[in-house]
Amino acid sequence: MKKVTLTELSNNIExxxxxxxxTGIPIEINKNGKLLKIVPIERNDKLKNLIFKPDIIQGNPDDLVNITWEREINIDLP
Known part of the structure; x- marks a missing residue:
């Protein structure tokens, strides 16, 4: 991280x-003994991170509430 004084920042802000x-590298500014940091903010489109998963159930989630599994499994409970 690059460190600059307040005077350097004022003279060379642009x-x-x-x-x-x-560069994406932040700078640190010392102002009267207190530190400030200027960092770039990356705006990510969260939807572009989605991965296609064909095995996922598509439909109304309320339909899942009424699914019965009695015919699918056979468990003998004591």
């Missing part, structure tokens, strides 16, 4: 912001 966007 160049530093461009550098953050290009």
């Amino acid at each position: 160049r530093l912001l461009d550098e953050i966007l290009e």
